[in-house]
Amino acid sequence: QVQLVESGGGLVQDGDSLRLSCAASGRGFSSFAMSWFRQAPGKEREIVAAVSWNGGITDYADSVKGRFTISRDNAKNTVYLQMNTLKPEDTAVYYCAAGYLLGSYRYWGQGTQVTVSS
Numbered sequence: 009q010v011q012l013v014e015s016g017g018g019l020v021q022d023g024d025s026l027r028l029s030c031a032a033s034g035r036g037f038s039s040f041a042m043s044w045f046r047q048a049p050g051k052e053r054e055i056v057a058a059v060s061w062n063g064g065i066t067d068y069a070d071s072v073k074g075r076f077t078i079s080r081d082n083a084k085n086t087v088y089l090q091m092n093t094l095k096p097e098d099t100a101v102y103y104c105a106a107g108y109l110l111g112s113y114r115y116w117g118q119g120t121q122v123t124v125s126s
Contacts (some may be wrong), residue, residue: 010034025093032086039063044078056072102119
């Protein structure tokens with residue numbers, strides 16, 4: 009069993025940066041692929057970024073490429089999402105997810121709100 013807790017969300021202005029963290033407890037974090045999703049009001053949840061178990065593979069949604077960076081620190085059981093040049097359309101609840109493979113999502117966090125004002 010893995011528990012995931014996101015943090016780092018908040019209210020920022022257009023063009024600002026934020027770094028989200030997702031701390032994992034329980035066994036096996038270093039063997040999981042990790043992903044960040046987001047869900048805006050009235051919209052479906054969408055994947056934002058993903059990273060393989062050792063950080064060697066990363067992937068991003070087209071909408072965030074060049075602005076967001078996913079990374080992980082297995083020694084700290086934490087995955088990060090550095091978000092730069094934020095836009096109002098990035099406003100959403102951001103969730104992290106853990107899975108046994110890239111593209112699988114076995115465990116979910118509760119989410120952290122990111123609001124970008126124009």
